[in-house]
Protein backbone atom coordinates (compact mmCIF):
# COMPACT_ATOMS: atom_id res chain seq x y z
CA UNK A 1 0.00 0.00 0.00
CA UNK A 2 1.02 3.60 0.37
CA UNK A 3 -0.17 6.88 -1.05
CA UNK A 4 1.34 8.92 -3.87
CA UNK A 5 0.46 12.58 -4.39
CA UNK A 6 1.56 13.16 -7.94
CA UNK A 7 2.82 16.28 -9.66
CA UNK A 8 1.41 18.94 -7.36
CA UNK A 9 2.87 22.36 -6.63
CA UNK A 10 4.13 21.90 -3.08
CA UNK A 11 3.85 25.03 -0.95
CA UNK A 12 5.40 25.23 2.53
CA UNK A 13 6.25 28.23 4.69
CA UNK A 14 9.60 28.62 2.95
CA UNK A 15 9.45 26.99 -0.47
CA UNK A 16 7.34 26.37 -3.58
CA UNK A 17 8.20 23.60 -6.07
CA UNK A 18 6.70 20.77 -8.11
CA UNK A 19 7.33 17.19 -6.98
CA UNK A 20 5.67 13.91 -6.01
CA UNK A 21 5.11 12.96 -2.37
CA UNK A 22 5.24 9.31 -1.28
CA UNK A 23 3.57 8.44 2.01
CA UNK A 24 4.00 5.18 3.85
CA UNK A 25 3.12 4.10 7.40
CA UNK A 26 1.38 7.43 8.01
CA UNK A 27 4.47 9.52 7.26
CA UNK A 28 6.10 11.22 4.29
CA UNK A 29 9.03 9.05 3.20
CA UNK A 30 10.02 10.47 -0.22
CA UNK A 31 9.69 13.80 -2.03
CA UNK A 32 11.04 13.54 -5.60
CA UNK A 33 10.10 14.00 -9.20
CA UNK A 34 8.61 11.07 -11.11
CA UNK A 35 8.12 8.57 -8.32
CA UNK A 36 6.78 5.32 -9.80
CA UNK A 37 3.97 3.99 -7.62
CA UNK A 38 4.32 0.35 -6.61
CA UNK A 39 1.42 -2.00 -7.30
CA UNK A 40 -1.61 -1.37 -5.10
CA UNK A 41 -0.58 2.16 -4.18
CA UNK A 42 -3.25 4.84 -4.06
CA UNK A 43 -2.50 7.73 -6.41
CA UNK A 44 -3.89 11.27 -6.20
CA UNK A 45 -3.20 13.31 -9.33
CA UNK A 46 -2.39 16.83 -8.12
CA UNK A 47 -1.47 18.29 -11.52
CA UNK A 48 -2.40 21.96 -11.58
CA UNK A 49 -3.16 21.91 -7.87
CA UNK A 50 -1.44 23.24 -4.76
CA UNK A 51 -0.25 20.86 -2.05
CA UNK A 52 -0.10 22.39 1.43
CA UNK A 53 0.85 20.85 4.76
CA UNK A 54 -2.31 20.14 6.76
CA UNK A 55 -3.60 23.34 8.33
CA UNK A 56 -3.70 23.73 12.10
CA UNK A 57 -6.26 25.72 14.06
CA UNK A 58 -4.69 26.89 17.34
CA UNK A 59 -8.01 27.85 18.95
CA UNK A 60 -11.32 25.96 18.92
CA UNK A 61 -14.09 25.24 21.41
CA UNK A 62 -15.79 22.02 20.40
CA UNK A 63 -16.96 20.64 23.71
CA UNK A 64 -17.86 23.87 25.49
CA UNK A 65 -20.15 24.36 28.44
CA UNK A 66 -20.84 28.11 28.51
CA UNK A 67 -23.55 30.26 30.12
CA UNK A 68 -25.61 27.21 31.08
CA UNK A 69 -25.64 25.63 27.63
CA UNK A 70 -23.25 23.70 25.35
CA UNK A 71 -21.73 24.59 21.98
CA UNK A 72 -23.45 22.62 19.24
CA UNK A 73 -20.65 20.66 17.62
CA UNK A 74 -19.39 17.25 18.65
CA UNK A 75 -15.79 16.26 18.00
CA UNK A 76 -17.12 14.22 15.09
CA UNK A 77 -19.13 17.01 13.42
CA UNK A 78 -16.49 19.65 14.10
CA UNK A 79 -13.56 17.64 12.77
CA UNK A 80 -15.45 16.52 9.67
CA UNK A 81 -16.11 20.22 8.97
CA UNK A 82 -12.51 21.10 9.79
CA UNK A 83 -11.20 18.47 7.38
CA UNK A 84 -13.54 19.56 4.58
CA UNK A 85 -11.94 22.99 4.99
CA UNK A 86 -8.35 21.69 5.07
CA UNK A 87 -7.68 21.76 8.82
CA UNK A 88 -6.10 18.45 9.84
CA UNK A 89 -5.10 19.30 13.41
CA UNK A 90 -6.81 21.49 15.95
CA UNK A 91 -6.22 22.67 19.48
CA UNK A 92 -9.27 22.56 21.71
CA UNK A 93 -9.44 23.92 25.26
CA UNK A 94 -10.10 21.74 28.29
CA UNK A 95 -11.76 24.09 30.76
CA UNK A 96 -12.17 23.04 34.40
CA UNK A 97 -14.63 25.07 36.44
CA UNK A 98 -12.97 27.09 39.21
CA UNK A 99 -13.62 24.34 41.73
CA UNK A 100 -12.81 21.46 39.39
CA UNK A 101 -9.53 19.61 38.99
CA UNK A 102 -7.27 20.01 35.94
CA UNK A 103 -6.64 16.27 35.50
CA UNK A 104 -10.39 15.59 35.56
CA UNK A 105 -11.00 18.28 32.91
CA UNK A 106 -8.29 16.79 30.69
CA UNK A 107 -9.91 13.37 30.99
CA UNK A 108 -13.37 14.81 30.26
CA UNK A 109 -12.21 16.45 27.02
CA UNK A 110 -10.23 13.41 25.91
CA UNK A 111 -13.26 11.25 26.71
CA UNK A 112 -15.42 13.38 24.40
CA UNK A 113 -12.84 13.32 21.60
CA UNK A 114 -11.19 9.92 21.58
CA UNK A 115 -12.91 7.42 19.31
CA UNK A 116 -15.01 10.08 17.53
CA UNK A 117 -12.50 12.71 16.40
CA UNK A 118 -11.72 12.52 12.66
CA UNK A 119 -8.68 14.83 12.56
CA UNK A 120 -5.75 14.83 14.96
CA UNK A 121 -6.05 17.11 17.97
CA UNK A 122 -4.16 18.53 20.91
CA UNK A 123 -5.43 20.26 24.02
CA UNK A 124 -4.63 23.46 25.82
CA UNK A 125 -5.76 23.42 29.44
CA UNK A 126 -7.31 26.48 31.06
CA UNK A 127 -6.05 27.45 34.50
CA UNK A 128 -9.09 28.82 36.30
CA UNK A 129 -7.58 28.63 39.80
CA UNK A 130 -3.98 28.40 40.98
CA UNK A 131 -3.06 26.83 44.31
CA UNK A 132 -0.79 24.03 45.58
CA UNK A 133 -3.20 21.26 44.57
CA UNK A 134 -3.64 22.68 41.06
CA UNK A 135 0.14 23.05 40.70
CA UNK A 136 0.59 19.38 41.58
CA UNK A 137 -2.05 18.34 39.07
CA UNK A 138 -0.61 20.55 36.34
CA UNK A 139 2.62 18.55 36.55
CA UNK A 140 0.56 15.44 35.89
CA UNK A 141 -1.19 17.21 32.98
CA UNK A 142 2.23 18.07 31.49
CA UNK A 143 3.31 14.43 31.86
CA UNK A 144 0.23 13.48 29.85
CA UNK A 145 1.28 15.70 26.96
CA UNK A 146 -0.38 19.08 27.51
CA UNK A 147 2.22 21.84 27.56
CA UNK A 148 0.19 24.98 26.92
CA UNK A 149 -2.21 26.66 29.28
CA UNK A 150 -4.66 29.51 29.02
CA UNK A 151 -5.82 31.99 31.59
CA UNK A 152 -8.69 34.48 31.45
CA UNK A 153 -8.25 38.06 32.54
CA UNK A 154 -11.93 38.40 31.61
CA UNK A 155 -14.87 36.48 33.15
CA UNK A 156 -13.94 37.27 36.76
CA UNK A 157 -15.97 35.23 39.25
CA UNK A 158 -16.30 32.28 36.87
CA UNK A 159 -13.19 31.43 34.84
CA UNK A 160 -10.99 34.46 35.47
CA UNK A 161 -8.01 34.42 37.85
CA UNK A 162 -6.61 37.20 40.03
CA UNK A 163 -3.14 38.75 39.81
CA UNK A 164 -1.55 36.55 42.49
CA UNK A 165 -2.73 33.51 40.56
CA UNK A 166 -1.50 35.02 37.30
CA UNK A 167 1.92 35.67 38.82
CA UNK A 168 2.20 32.11 40.09
CA UNK A 169 0.93 30.66 36.82
CA UNK A 170 3.68 32.48 34.91
CA UNK A 171 6.28 31.45 37.49
CA UNK A 172 5.16 27.84 37.06
CA UNK A 173 5.35 28.12 33.25
CA UNK A 174 8.88 29.46 33.44
CA UNK A 175 9.97 26.62 35.69
CA UNK A 176 8.34 23.90 33.56
CA UNK A 177 9.06 25.31 30.08
CA UNK A 178 5.37 25.54 29.22
CA UNK A 179 3.50 28.33 27.48
CA UNK A 180 0.78 30.53 28.95
CA UNK A 181 -1.75 32.21 26.71
CA UNK A 182 -4.32 34.73 27.85
CA UNK A 183 -7.69 36.16 27.00
CA UNK A 184 -6.79 39.80 27.56
CA UNK A 185 -9.66 42.02 28.68
CA UNK A 186 -9.93 44.00 31.91
CA UNK A 187 -12.79 42.16 33.63
CA UNK A 188 -13.67 44.92 36.10
CA UNK A 189 -13.98 47.52 33.35
CA UNK A 190 -16.25 45.16 31.38
CA UNK A 191 -18.45 44.56 34.44
CA UNK A 192 -18.94 48.26 35.13
CA UNK A 193 -19.61 49.13 31.50
CA UNK A 194 -22.16 46.32 31.18
CA UNK A 195 -23.98 47.66 34.25
CA UNK A 196 -24.04 51.21 32.85
CA UNK A 197 -25.40 50.08 29.48
CA UNK A 198 -28.11 47.91 31.04
CA UNK A 199 -29.12 50.76 33.37
CA UNK A 200 -29.52 52.98 30.31
CA UNK A 201 -31.79 50.30 28.76
CA UNK A 202 -29.22 49.60 26.05
CA UNK A 203 -29.99 45.89 25.83
CA UNK A 204 -29.45 44.73 22.22
CA UNK A 205 -26.48 42.85 20.73
CA UNK A 206 -25.25 46.10 19.15
CA UNK A 207 -24.18 47.24 22.65
CA UNK A 208 -21.94 44.23 23.28
CA UNK A 209 -19.07 46.05 21.54
CA UNK A 210 -19.39 49.13 23.73
CA UNK A 211 -19.29 47.02 26.89
CA UNK A 212 -15.78 45.83 25.94
CA UNK A 213 -14.24 48.56 23.75
CA UNK A 214 -10.66 48.45 22.39
CA UNK A 215 -9.19 50.16 25.48
CA UNK A 216 -10.49 47.33 27.67
CA UNK A 217 -8.59 44.83 25.54
CA UNK A 218 -5.52 47.06 25.33
CA UNK A 219 -5.48 47.35 29.12
CA UNK A 220 -5.65 43.57 29.56
CA UNK A 221 -2.95 43.09 26.92
CA UNK A 222 -0.58 45.54 28.59
CA UNK A 223 -1.19 43.93 31.96
CA UNK A 224 -0.41 40.44 30.70
CA UNK A 225 2.74 41.67 28.92
CA UNK A 226 3.92 43.51 32.03
CA UNK A 227 3.57 40.36 34.13
CA UNK A 228 5.51 38.37 31.53
CA UNK A 229 8.24 41.02 31.47
CA UNK A 230 8.49 40.94 35.25
CA UNK A 231 9.06 37.19 35.22
CA UNK A 232 10.94 37.04 31.89
CA UNK A 233 8.75 34.30 30.45
CA UNK A 234 7.37 33.82 26.90
CA UNK A 235 3.62 34.34 26.39
CA UNK A 236 0.94 34.00 23.72
CA UNK A 237 -2.00 36.36 23.29
CA UNK A 238 -5.13 34.68 21.94
CA UNK A 239 -7.66 36.38 19.67
CA UNK A 240 -6.20 39.88 19.42
CA UNK A 241 -8.80 42.05 17.68
CA UNK A 242 -7.71 45.66 17.39
CA UNK A 243 -4.95 48.20 16.81
CA UNK A 244 -4.95 49.44 20.42
CA UNK A 245 -4.18 45.98 21.81
CA UNK A 246 -1.67 45.31 19.02
CA UNK A 247 0.25 48.46 19.93
CA UNK A 248 0.51 47.34 23.55
CA UNK A 249 1.79 43.91 22.50
CA UNK A 250 4.26 45.43 20.03
CA UNK A 251 5.50 47.84 22.68
CA UNK A 252 6.21 44.79 24.83
CA UNK A 253 8.03 43.15 21.89
CA UNK A 254 10.23 46.24 21.62
CA UNK A 255 11.06 45.89 25.31
CA UNK A 256 12.19 42.34 24.66
CA UNK A 257 9.14 40.45 25.92
CA UNK A 258 8.75 37.20 23.99
CA UNK A 259 5.11 37.66 23.08
CA UNK A 260 3.41 35.82 20.25
CA UNK A 261 0.11 37.09 18.92
CA UNK A 262 -2.86 35.25 17.43
CA UNK A 263 -5.66 36.95 15.55
CA UNK A 264 -8.82 35.37 14.14
CA UNK A 265 -10.20 35.04 10.64
CA UNK A 266 -13.37 36.76 11.89
CA UNK A 267 -11.48 39.90 12.96
CA UNK A 268 -9.70 40.06 9.60
CA UNK A 269 -12.92 39.91 7.57
CA UNK A 270 -15.95 40.88 9.66
CA UNK A 271 -16.54 44.15 11.53
CA UNK A 272 -18.83 45.47 14.25
CA UNK A 273 -21.61 46.46 11.86
CA UNK A 274 -22.47 42.72 11.65
CA UNK A 275 -23.32 42.74 15.36
CA UNK A 276 -25.45 45.84 14.76
CA UNK A 277 -27.79 44.07 12.33
CA UNK A 278 -31.45 44.58 13.25
CA UNK A 279 -34.01 42.11 14.64
CA UNK A 280 -31.46 40.37 16.88
CA UNK A 281 -29.58 39.14 13.79
CA UNK A 282 -26.53 40.81 15.35
CA UNK A 283 -26.48 38.16 18.11
CA UNK A 284 -24.92 35.71 15.65
CA UNK A 285 -21.86 37.97 15.66
CA UNK A 286 -21.43 38.37 19.41
CA UNK A 287 -18.07 37.14 20.66
CA UNK A 288 -15.39 38.46 23.02
CA UNK A 289 -13.37 40.47 22.30
CA UNK A 290 -16.05 41.85 19.95
CA UNK A 291 -15.85 42.38 16.21
CA UNK A 292 -14.23 45.79 15.77
CA UNK A 293 -14.48 48.86 13.58
CA UNK A 294 -13.44 48.07 10.00
CA UNK A 295 -10.46 50.44 10.23
CA UNK A 296 -8.65 47.77 12.28
CA UNK A 297 -8.64 45.25 9.45
CA UNK A 298 -5.81 46.64 7.26
CA UNK A 299 -3.71 47.04 10.41
CA UNK A 300 -4.23 43.39 11.36
CA UNK A 301 -3.46 42.21 7.81
CA UNK A 302 -0.27 44.27 7.72
CA UNK A 303 0.80 42.96 11.12
CA UNK A 304 0.14 39.42 9.95
CA UNK A 305 2.11 39.75 6.73
CA UNK A 306 5.01 41.52 8.44
CA UNK A 307 5.34 38.95 11.23
CA UNK A 308 4.09 41.01 14.19
CA UNK A 309 1.12 38.64 14.38
CA UNK A 310 2.14 34.98 14.30
CA UNK A 311 -1.01 32.92 13.78
CA UNK A 312 -4.63 32.96 12.57
CA UNK A 313 -7.17 30.86 14.47
CA UNK A 314 -10.95 30.77 14.69
CA UNK A 315 -12.06 30.65 18.35
CA UNK A 316 -14.72 28.38 16.81
CA UNK A 317 -17.68 28.31 19.22
CA UNK A 318 -20.96 27.34 17.58
CA UNK A 319 -24.19 28.41 19.31
CA UNK A 320 -27.35 28.27 17.20
CA UNK A 321 -29.96 31.01 16.92
CA UNK A 322 -32.14 29.42 19.63
CA UNK A 323 -29.24 29.49 22.07
CA UNK A 324 -28.33 33.04 21.06
CA UNK A 325 -31.91 34.09 21.90
CA UNK A 326 -31.16 33.48 25.59
CA UNK A 327 -29.90 37.04 25.43
CA UNK A 328 -32.94 38.50 23.67
CA UNK A 329 -33.57 41.03 26.44
CA UNK A 330 -30.00 41.43 27.66
CA UNK A 331 -26.90 41.25 25.45
CA UNK A 332 -24.84 40.04 28.44
CA UNK A 333 -26.72 36.73 28.26
CA UNK A 334 -26.01 35.99 24.58
CA UNK A 335 -23.70 32.94 24.39
CA UNK A 336 -20.40 34.23 23.02
CA UNK A 337 -18.96 32.72 19.90
CA UNK A 338 -18.82 32.61 16.10
CA UNK A 339 -18.33 29.36 14.16
CA UNK A 340 -15.48 29.62 11.63
CA UNK A 341 -13.52 26.36 11.83
CA UNK A 342 -14.58 25.08 8.41
CA UNK A 343 -13.98 28.31 6.50
CA UNK A 344 -10.76 29.69 7.99
CA UNK A 345 -8.40 28.33 5.34
CA UNK A 346 -10.36 29.20 2.21
CA UNK A 347 -11.29 32.66 3.55
CA UNK A 348 -7.64 33.36 4.36
CA UNK A 349 -6.59 32.04 0.95
CA UNK A 350 -9.24 34.04 -0.94
CA UNK A 351 -9.03 37.35 0.92
CA UNK A 352 -5.38 37.07 1.93
CA UNK A 353 -3.41 35.35 -0.83
CA UNK A 354 -5.64 36.07 -3.84
CA UNK A 355 -6.09 39.73 -2.87
CA UNK A 356 -2.38 40.30 -2.34
CA UNK A 357 -2.47 40.89 1.41
CA UNK A 358 -0.54 37.74 2.26
CA UNK A 359 2.17 35.87 0.36
CA UNK A 360 1.33 32.23 -0.24
CA UNK A 361 4.23 30.94 1.89
CA UNK A 362 3.30 33.32 4.70
CA UNK A 363 -0.28 32.00 4.43
CA UNK A 364 1.00 28.48 5.12
CA UNK A 365 3.15 29.82 7.93
CA UNK A 366 0.38 31.64 9.84
CA UNK A 367 -2.27 28.95 9.37
CA UNK A 368 -0.05 25.91 9.97
CA UNK A 369 3.73 26.07 10.45
CA UNK A 370 3.91 28.73 13.17
CA UNK A 371 1.17 27.05 15.17
CA UNK A 372 3.12 23.78 15.08
CA UNK A 373 6.33 25.54 16.08
CA UNK A 374 4.88 27.60 18.93
CA UNK A 375 2.94 24.71 20.46
CA UNK A 376 5.50 21.93 20.11
CA UNK A 377 4.27 19.89 17.13
CA UNK A 378 6.93 20.87 14.58
CA UNK A 379 8.20 19.18 12.38
CA UNK A 380 5.78 16.33 12.93
CA UNK A 381 3.05 18.76 11.82
CA UNK A 382 3.15 22.07 9.96
CA UNK A 383 5.39 21.22 7.03
CA UNK A 384 6.00 18.83 4.15
CA UNK A 385 9.28 17.03 4.67
CA UNK A 386 10.55 13.49 5.02
CA UNK A 387 9.55 12.12 8.40
CA UNK A 388 6.60 14.47 8.89
CA UNK A 389 3.09 13.07 9.32
CA UNK A 390 1.38 12.65 5.96
CA UNK A 391 -1.17 15.41 6.63
CA UNK A 392 -1.66 17.00 3.23
CA UNK A 393 -4.13 19.33 1.58
CA UNK A 394 -4.42 19.09 -2.21
CA UNK A 395 -6.07 22.38 -3.06
CA UNK A 396 -7.79 23.15 -6.34
CA UNK A 397 -7.34 26.91 -6.83
CA UNK A 398 -9.57 26.99 -9.93
CA UNK A 399 -12.75 26.08 -8.04
CA UNK A 400 -15.11 28.92 -7.08
CA UNK A 401 -18.05 28.80 -4.68
CA UNK A 402 -20.09 30.81 -2.21
CA UNK A 403 -20.23 30.10 1.50
CA UNK A 404 -23.61 29.12 2.88
CA UNK A 405 -25.12 27.45 5.94
CA UNK A 406 -27.01 25.26 3.45
CA UNK A 407 -23.83 23.50 2.40
CA UNK A 408 -21.50 23.75 5.40
CA UNK A 409 -20.70 20.78 7.67
CA UNK A 410 -20.62 22.43 11.09
CA UNK A 411 -23.59 21.67 13.30
CA UNK A 412 -25.11 25.14 13.56
CA UNK A 413 -27.93 26.88 11.71
CA UNK A 414 -26.06 29.90 10.36
CA UNK A 415 -22.73 30.75 8.81
CA UNK A 416 -21.08 34.08 9.70
CA UNK A 417 -19.62 34.29 6.19
CA UNK A 418 -22.94 33.61 4.42
CA UNK A 419 -22.72 34.87 0.83
CA UNK A 420 -18.93 35.40 0.75
CA UNK A 421 -17.37 34.22 -2.52
CA UNK A 422 -14.40 31.89 -2.06
CA UNK A 423 -11.68 30.64 -4.35
CA UNK A 424 -10.50 27.07 -4.23
CA UNK A 425 -11.49 23.97 -2.35
CA UNK A 426 -9.87 20.86 -0.99
CA UNK A 427 -9.60 18.26 -3.75
CA UNK A 428 -8.11 15.84 -1.22
CA UNK A 429 -7.18 15.99 2.46
CA UNK A 430 -5.16 13.34 4.24
CA UNK A 431 -4.57 12.66 7.92
CA UNK A 432 -1.45 10.53 8.42
CA UNK A 433 -1.87 9.17 4.91
CA UNK A 434 -5.59 8.36 5.22
CA UNK A 435 -7.68 10.14 2.62
CA UNK A 436 -10.41 11.83 4.67
CA UNK A 437 -11.78 14.32 2.11
CA UNK A 438 -12.30 14.32 -1.64
CA UNK A 439 -13.74 17.27 -3.58
CA UNK A 440 -14.70 19.11 -0.42
CA UNK A 441 -16.67 16.22 1.10
CA UNK A 442 -15.79 13.83 3.91
CA UNK A 443 -15.19 10.33 2.52
CA UNK A 444 -12.91 8.93 5.19
CA UNK A 445 -12.93 7.02 8.44
CA UNK A 446 -14.52 8.44 11.55
CA UNK A 447 -12.73 8.23 14.86
CA UNK A 448 -9.18 7.81 13.52
CA UNK A 449 -7.95 11.10 14.97
CA UNK A 450 -5.24 10.92 17.60
CA UNK A 451 -4.51 12.97 20.68
CA UNK A 452 -1.12 14.63 20.13
CA UNK A 453 1.18 14.44 23.13
CA UNK A 454 3.66 17.26 23.40
CA UNK A 455 6.80 17.84 25.39
CA UNK A 456 7.61 20.90 27.49
CA UNK A 457 10.36 23.23 26.33
CA UNK A 458 9.23 26.59 24.93
CA UNK A 459 11.73 28.47 22.78
Ligand SMILES: [Zn+2]
Nearest residue numbers: 059060061315
Ligand atom coordinates in the same frame (compact mmCIF):
# COMPACT_ATOMS: atom_id res chain seq x y z
ZN1 LIG B 1 -11.61 30.99 22.92
